[in-house]
Amino acid sequence: MTEVQEQQKLHADPHDEPVREALVLGSPTLRDVTARIASIVESKITAKYLLTLMVTASMAGWGLVALGYTIFVGIGVWGLNNPVGWGWDITNFVFWIGIGHAGTLISAILYLFRQKWRTAINRSAEAMTIFAVLCAMTMVLSHTGRPWLFYWLLPYPNQMQMWVNFRSPLMWDVFAVNTYFTVSLMFWFIGLIPDLATLRNYVKSKIAKTVYGILSLGWTGSNRSWHHYEIAYMILAGISTPLVLSVHSVVSMDFTVGIMPGWHTTIFPPYFVAGAIFSGFAMVMTLLLIVREVLDLKQFITLKHLDNMNRIMLATGMMVGYAYSMEMFIAWYSGNPWEKWVFINRAFGDYAWAYWTMVTCNVVSPQVFWFKKIRRSIPVMFVISIFINIGMWFERFTIIATSLHHDFLPASWGYYSPTWVEISIFVGTFGIFLTLFLLFAKFVPVIAISEVKGILPGSQPKHGSHTEGHA
Amino acid sequence: MASSNLAGAIAEFTDVNALVHAAEKLRDAGFRKWDVHTPYPVHGLDKAMGIKRSIISYFSFVGMVGGLTTALGLQWWTGADSYKLNIGGKGFFDWQFSMPIDFELTVLGTAIFTALGLFHLCKLPTWYNKYQEDESFKKATDDTFVVTIDANDDRFSAEGTQSLLVSLGGSNVHVVESALK
Structure with missing residues (x-):
């Protein structure tokens, strides 16, 4: 240990972390943090990694085959029928968009609330946001039937001099999802610049040095840059906060603006946002537990982080549970016979199995997180996070399929089940998501190096805390 | 002014409190073309360096x-x-x-x-820097705070600036030839 690092430890300000659990275990030095994260990037690609990558890439490949088949033949190869015009395509779209929400919540909202514990998990959660939104875009583009005409969704000057219909929520969705993707990507990349510069100066391989050198854009850690950087980061966090709340609200309007009983309710925007954060945290938890184990990041992603995430899942899980019961209540209280019928049908009709799977996974299972012991038990939280992932998928499926399959005209009632093509595309999106995540975990710093350094005890001056900084 | 190809003087700091103190002294000494390179944003350093609010x-x-x-x-x-x-x-x-x-x-x-x-x-992207070949400078993204004072600052003199940096607690103080030809 060098003299300075020793000094840093000695001078560690007791006010830095008042009686709180340490966010980074083992009091590493600045160099330790760099070395630990860089070692993941510098380590040799193992056979296990390649094998996992091959599995996920094959899943992605198989999904692309099914996607190609759909595009070539048409969406008639799916199980959609006359009353049920939206099936797994839109279910998966909403599912993936929802997964993305945890990333922005962690990077933006927790940043504004100065929740320092976000620093260990924000990078990977933001990456998941971007990959999940890509999967969502894949789903929604394939759902259009003729994805090569995607540009018809954009207002562009054309020979008919006609424009898109801005009164349609589907159009709002185009803008919301694209904005979300662009802003998340910029936020993520700007957060990465200092860390890429760290790797540029640290790694030995010439190719890696060049690539990180180009991507880090020549960042030197100059305080004259940090000074703009912090304000820019703050502004991006500030505008991403309403953005993350808006995206799923707009997605929910795809349903609420329609007049289908079961869709046409005002509770949808907040209900969808809570559900999105809930499912997003579950997915982050599932992957983070694996990453933490495989890359040995227990020092940075501590039980305290996992405990906090479990608390958020418990809270959002109960919001979702409240929304389920409120939907039921309003269906009865509104006195609207169609509304009432749809909800009785949802719980006891043909899709009752989907409804009760959803309730069990989303409302019942997270209740175990009331106990601290369980909030800190890795196997339990891993299983619960997978339950929540399943439950949240079923939530979207329930909302879409049950509302549609029995419409206003009993003669046209039907039942929807997916074909192998839809299932393959869904598996494929998981393949895309996991492949991108594996590549990310290997080649990009999975932990925000500069942010973790900034919260180490003794890393900030004792008398200089009048200026607010990077949490 | 020193030889034409001189980039400036560099000092390493490892204690964050000493760094902030040094920055205040350099600000008060009237230097203009100087900078502090840090691996993470340091609270209060903007004020110590006398940087105005970002636009x-x-x-x-x-x-x-x-x-x-x-x-x-x-x-x-x-x-x-x-x-x-x-x-x-x-x-x-x-x-x-x-x-x-x-x-x-x-x-x-x-x-x-x-x-x-x-x-x-932040002048990004700028894929070169006149200090880029310096070993001390490279540590600024890792675990060291690096103060650089450019040779074209009016108050710069190879001797005087180096001794000032030493007196402020800087270690490994040296002048750097510009990496740009």
């Missing part, structure tokens, strides 16, 4: 206004002026239905202008 929020504001104007203009012009289409008897343009896209484009405009503003103000 990046003006960029964001322009982006915000631009985004909102674009959204309103686009929806009004395409719907209520260029090609009126009656869809379900809804208005050709109403602020109510324009809200989602107004909001999204406002956010998008703000984000893009903030990012571009950041790149502009």
Whole structure:
């Protein structure tokens, strides 16, 4: 240990972390943090990694085959029928968009609330946001039937001099999802610049040095840059906060603006946002537990982080549970016979199995997180996070399929089940998501190096805390 | 002024409190072309260096206004002026239905202008730096605080600046030849 690092430890300000659990275990030095994260990037690609990558890439490949088949033949190869015009395509779209929400919540909202514990998990959660939104875009583009005409969704000057219909929520969705993707990507990349510069100066391989050198854009850690950087980061966090709340609200309007009983309710925007954060945290938890184990990041992603995430899942899980019961209540209280019928049908009709799977996974299972012991038990939280992932998928499926399959005209009632093509595309999106995540975990710093350094005890001056900084 | 190819003087600091103190002294000594390179943002260093408030929020504001104007203009012009289409008897343009896209484009405009503003103000990308070959300088992204004072600062003198940096607690103080030919 060098003299300075020793000094840093000695001078560690007791006010830095008042009686709180340490966010980074083992009091590493600045160099330790760099070395630990860089070692993941510098380590040799193992056979296990390649094998996992091959599995996920094959899943992605198989999904692309099914996607190609759909595009070539048409969406008639799916199980959609006359009353049920939206099936797994839109279910998966909403599912993936929802997964993305945890990333922005962690990077933006927790940043504004100065929740320092976000620093260990924000990078990977933001990456998941971007990959999940890509999967969502894949789903929604394939759902259009003729994805090569995607540009018809954009207002562009054309020979008919006609424009898109801005009164349609589907159009709002185009803008919301694209904005979300662009802003998340910029936020993520700007957060990465200092860390890429760290790797540029640290790694030995010439190719890696060049690539990180180009991507880090020549960042030197100059305080004259940090000074703009912090304000820019703050502004991006500030505008991403309403953005993350808006995206799923707009997605929910795809349903609420329609007049289908079961869709046409005002509770949808907040209900969808809570559900999105809930499912997003579950997915982050599932992957983070694996990453933490495989890359040995227990020092940075501590039980305290996992405990906090479990608390958020418990809270959002109960919001979702409240929304389920409120939907039921309003269906009865509104006195609207169609509304009432749809909800009785949802719980006891043909899709009752989907409804009760959803309730069990989303409302019942997270209740175990009331106990601290369980909030800190890795196997339990891993299983619960997978339950929540399943439950949240079923939530979207329930909302879409049950509302549609029995419409206003009993003669046209039907039942929807997916074909192998839809299932393959869904598996494929998981393949895309996991492949991108594996590549990310290997080649990009999975932990925000500069942010973790900034919260180490003794890393900030004792008398200089009048200026607010990077949490 | 020293030899023409001199980039400036470099000092390493490892204690963050000493660094802030040194920055205050350099600011008070009247240096202008100098900088501190740190692996993470250090609270209060802006003030110690005498850096004025960042103007990046003006960029964001322009982006915000631009985004909102674009959204309103686009929806009004395409719907209520260029090609009126009656869809379900809804208005050709109403602020109510324009809200989602107004909001999204406002956010998008703000984000893009903030990012571009950041790149502009930090001079990114600049894939070279006159100190880039210096070993001390490279440590600034790892575990060391590095103070650089450029040779073209009016108060710079190879001897005097180095001894000043030493007196402020800097270690491994040295002058650097510019890496740029």
